[in-house]
Amino acid sequence: MKRPAQVGSPTTTTRIGSVVLVATLLVAWHLAVRFQASPILPGPLAVLAGLWELARSGLMLKYIVASLFRVTWGFVGAALLAIPIGLTIGWYHRAELAFNPLIQVLRPISPLAWIPISILWFGVGDVAAIFLIFLASFLPLTLTAMNAVSSIPDVYLNAGRNFSLSPTQIVSRVLYPAVTPQLIIGLRITLGIAWLVVVAAEMIAVSSGLGFLIVDARNAGNRYDLVIAGMVMIGVIGLLLDVGVRSLERIPSIAWGYSDE
Amino acid sequence: MSNPGQASTLSSATAGVGVATVHAVASSRSLKTKLRADHVNMVFGKGDQRVNVLDDISLEVGVGEFVCLLGPSGCGKSTMLNVVAGFLNPTSGQVKIDDQLVIGPDRRRVFVFQERGVFPWLTVEGNIGFGLFDLAESERNSRIKHYVELVGLQGFEKAYPRELSGGMKQRVEVARALSVNPDMLFLDEPFGALDSITRLIMRGELLRIWEAEKKTIIFVTHDIDEAVQLADRVIVMSARPAKIQKVVEIDVAHPRDISSPRYLALRDGILEAIGLAHKV
Numbered sequence: 274m275k276r277p278a279q280v281g282s283p284t285t286t287t288r289i290g291s292v293v294l295v296a297t298l299l300v301a302w303h304l305a306v307r308f309q310a311s312p313i314l315p316g317p318l319a320v321l322a323g324l325w326e327l328a329r330s331g332l333m334l335k336y337i338v339a340s341l342f343r344v345t346w347g348f349v350g351a352a353l354l355a356i357p358i359g360l361t362i363g364w365y366h367r368a369e370l371a372f373n374p375l376i377q378v379l380r381p382i383s384p385l386a387w388i389p390i391s392i393l394w395f396g397v398g399d400v401a402a403i404f405l406i407f408l409a410s411f412l413p414l415t416l417t418a419m420n421a422v423s424s425i426p427d428v429y430l431n432a433g434r435n436f437s438l439s440p441t442q443i444v445s446r447v448l449y450p451a452v453t454p455q456l457i458i459g460l461r462i463t464l465g466i467a468w469l470v471v472v473a474a475e476m477i478a479v480s481s482g483l484g485f486l487i488v489d490a491r492n493a494g495n496r497y498d499l500v501i502a503g504m505v506m507i508g509v510i511g512l513l514l515d516v517g518v519r520s521l522e523r524i525p526s527i528a529w530g531y532s533d534e
Numbered sequence: 535m536s537n538p539g540q541a542s543t544l545s546s547a548t549a550g551v552g553v554a555t556v557h558a559v560a561s562s563r564s565l566k567t568k569l570r571a572d573h574v575n576m577v578f579g580k581g582d583q584r585v586n587v588l589d590d591i592s593l594e595v596g597v598g599e600f601v602c603l604l605g606p607s608g609c610g611k612s613t614m615l616n617v618v619a620g621f622l623n624p625t626s627g628q629v630k631i632d633d634q635l636v637i638g639p640d641r642r643r644v645f646v647f648q649e650r651g652v653f654p655w656l657t658v659e660g661n662i663g664f665g666l667f668d669l670a671e672s673e674r675n676s677r678i679k680h681y682v683e684l685v686g687l688q689g690f691e692k693a694y695p696r697e698l699s700g701g702m703k704q705r706v707e708v709a710r711a712l713s714v715n716p717d718m719l720f721l722d723e724p725f726g727a728l729d730s731i732t733r734l735i736m737r738g739e740l741l742r743i744w745e746a747e748k749k750t751i752i753f754v755t756h757d758i759d760e761a762v763q764l765a766d767r768v769i770v771m772s773a774r775p776a777k778i779q780k781v782v783e784i785d786v787a788h789p790r791d792i793s794s795p796r797y798l799a800l801r802d803g804i805l806e807a808i809g810l811a812h813k814v
Contacts, residue, residue: 428651431621436665436714437641446664450655525694529654532696 315498320505323498332486336503337510340471340482343399347406348467355411356456359418360448369419376412384409384470388477402474402482409470410463417459421452454522454530461518468511483507565596568718568750569618574627576613587613588624589775600744600751602761604804605771611754612722614776618752619645619720631718641665643718644711648727652695652703652710658682659691661706665714681709684743701732708740712747721753725760737763741788758808762801763790770807780807 299317306316315323327333362368387408388401395401425448433447475484483503490499522531576588587610595601603611616622618629620639629636631643639645644665653661663678682691685705695703704724711719721740725733741764744751755761761768762784770780782804786796 426650428647429653431639431645432647432651432653432664432710434621435619435639435641435645437639438667442667446667447653450653453655526655529694529696 313495313497315501319498320501323496323502324505327486327499327502333506336481336483336486337506339479340475340484341510343402343474343479343482344406344464344467344471347403347471348410348464350403351407351410351463351467352414352460355414356418359415360422360452362415363419363422364448366423369423376416380412380416384466385473388474392478397478399479401478402471405474405478406467406470410467413463413466414459417456417463418452421455421459422448424455425451450526454527457518457521457527457530461515464514464518465511468507468514472507483510565599567594568597568599569593569595569629569631569752571614571618571629572627574614574617574624574629576610576617576622577625586775588617589777591627591776591778593769593778595750595752598748598750600753600764600766602765602768603752603754603771604758604761604768604808605756605776606773606808607756609771609773610776611756611771614771615645615720615722615752615754619643621645641714642716643720644714644716646707646711646719646721646724648704648707648722648724650727652706654695657692657694658687658698658706661695662709662713664710677713681713684712684746685709685739699732700728701736704728704736705739708743712743712749716749718750718752721751723755724753726755726757733760740764745788758801758804759792762797762804763792768804770804780804 303316303318306314324333327336362372384405387405391401391404391408395404429447429451430443433443438446471482472484472487475482476488479485480489483506486503487500490496490503522528571591571593574588574591575586578585578587591614593601603614605611613622617624618631618636620629620636620643653664656664659678659682662681663674666674666677669677678691682688685708687702687705687709690698690702695706698706707724724740725736728736737760753761753764765784768782768784769778770782771777772779780803782800784790784800786794786800790797
């Protein structure tokens with residue numbers, strides 16, 4: 274109890290604890306649905322049956338692939354553009370001062386507010402959804418990269434200059450490794466945002482994907498078992514994406530960025 | 535706090551400032567000149583914010599000489615080191631090394647930062663070999679091996695800096711600098727963050743390496759004992775704006791007996807000079 278360092282690393286006891294908690298909640302859900310009057314809200318067993326139905330029909334795989342496809346294009350496209358741009362802006366202090374007001378105005382605008390404009394530009398379809406994910410990822414990644422560059426200690430850059438590195442070598446051997454840990458944190462947070470946005474985008478702009486599944490299941494005869502099955506899938510995949518990016522944080526040449534020092 | 539009365543002395547620098555200016559010209563042992571700084575002035579900021587940091591500093595350092603710049607914290611001695619290393623351009627005056635004007639940092643003279651300068655994303659090997667990128671693989675590896683041994687880090691080649699103690703990181707820093715075979719080393723309070731026992735050990739190591747590799751060393755410190763233990767010559771600097779207040783030749787052979795009367799007399803002389811600096 275005294276050691277807060279234990280918080281990040283679950284012991285066997287805490288693992289058993291979370292299993293018991295989830296099981297209790299599932300039972301409570303089951304009982305609550307059983308003893309209520311409304312026939313619309315499904316219990317956990319109905320949701321499980323819904324998941325099975327989706328898996329057997331092939332819709333589960335199809336929708337997951339569709340959603341991941343959009344997130345990949347939007348997110349990777351944003352990362353490829355935003356990271357170099359952010360690093361460049363952060364490197365040149367004056368550029369940072371020039372861009373900052375613009376970024377601060379754009380930042381509080383929810384990516385969802387762009388839905389009408391993206392449909393206007395790209396019509397209803399994949400491109401509009403990808404564009405929304407791109408927008409949602411672009412600013413946070415640019416900001417992360419800007420901050421990462423300006424927080425590099427001068428001593429690293431001076432050491433690089435002292436060993437007569439060319440500007441290209443300074444970028445590849447000092448700047449890039451120095452910012453990587455912070456970039457990975459930024460990528461992790463942004464991928465989470467992108468996954469939130471894809472669901473919303475699919476509810477409006479396209480007719481496939483997990484977001485579409487949720488809207489479609491409700492419209493096509495109040496299939497709330499499929500609605501919740503879709504929610505479960507969104508949650509599980511979001512978790513897996515996060516775990517995937519997190520695993521990068523254990524690479525030794527990156528892990529230094531997360532130690533207390 | 536700088537003395538506001540000093541702000542106007544900048545323009546008179548070339549005309550010869552007051553009585554306190556001492557130029558640290560090479561010692562009587564007539565070493566060949568390695569580094570020569572002429573009338574270096576440094577002013578930071580503009581308008582009312584101007585701070586005069588270095589005030590007409592001239593010094594000469596001989597080949598293979600070990601010189602300590604000693605002064606109170608914040609006096610500008612680090613600034614001076616950054617100027618001679620080429621990281622900062624002086625407001626006026628110039629620095630020449632081997633008769634060539636210093637216009638930027640160079641691999642032939644390496645700055646040893648405090649332990650924080652070690653790259654945390656590279657292993658001990660990676661850090662020590664950092665400056666050896668244009669060597670062939672085999673040559674590179676044998677150099678790394680040599681310097682790992684020189685600083686006594688065998689067995690830690692694959693370790694990352696966060697797994698090392700402060701003293702070990704400082705050794706990595708020194709080895710990284712030495713591995714490119716520079717002819718000068720600039721050390722900026724390199725042992726300041728270490729505990730007192732490790733600091734003593736590191737001083738001994740540095741002297742051993744200096745005697746083995748015969749580099750010209752400029753070492754910045756605010757620790758009087760450290761300066762008297764290490765240096766051939768101690769250049770005592772005043773509080774900001776830094777001027778050279780006194781130059782003390784430490785004519786005691788290594789290894790130095792730190793309780794000998796000569797050592798103590800030299801140390802007390804410097805103490806007195808520093809004491810006066812505080813009263814200004």
